[in-house]
Amino acid sequence: MINEDLRLLEDQISACRLCQLGENRNRAVPGSGPAPARMMLVGEAPGREEDQSGQPFVGRGGRLLDVALQQAGLNRSEIFITSVIKCRPPNNRKPMKKEMASCLPYLQAQMEIVRPKIVCLMGNTAAAAVLGRQGIQSLRGQLWQERFAVTYHPAAVLRNRNLMAEFVSDLERLNSLQDQ
Ligand code: SF4
Secondary structure, three states: OOOHHHHHHHHHHHOOOOOOHHHHOOOOOOOEOOOOOOEEEEEOOOOHHHHHHOOOOOOHHHHHHHHHHHHOOOOHHHEEEEEOOOOOOHHHOOOOHHHHHHHHHHHHHHHHHHOOOEEEEEOHHHHHHHHOOOOHHHHOOOOEOOOEEEEOOHHHHHHOHHHHHHHHHHHHHHHHHHOO
8 A cells, every 4th residue: 555645745746846857857756665664775866767757766777776686685665765866867967966955855754754774875976965975985884873874876886897796785784784
């Protein structure tokens, strides 16, 4: 059954025009997954395929994420997956600070509704937006504020497949933490 609070928030996001990214999107991408959920994954922003479908992580990065989740023993259907920015930036450029500030309250509201034990911030944009810190290598491997973990963004792993083993091992660790 779909969580009613989450559905109302999704409607709000889908109609949002709080920043300029709302002007050129095809579809906003609020996120998907159950509520409550023990784990939440947070990326940067929708890409072309996500903008077309309205679903998070369905493009090449999404397919890589699916493989990594499977290798880590995680079931995507049990995880709430979203991103800091809910509308696609033109040409997949980095989100601007003012766009992140406009959109961040939606992520905060999602965390309140989904109540994840572990929130995995994938990439520097998510780490900067939520923790105010960047530097994946220095942020990996520990829990921040007792619930936030940091790992690579799937797009970074697509660009450098050598990161896949570390990406999977980060997800494996979170898999064990969510069960503790
Ligand atoms: S990116 Fe976020 S704040 Fe900007 S229009 Fe889309 S939902 Fe609204």
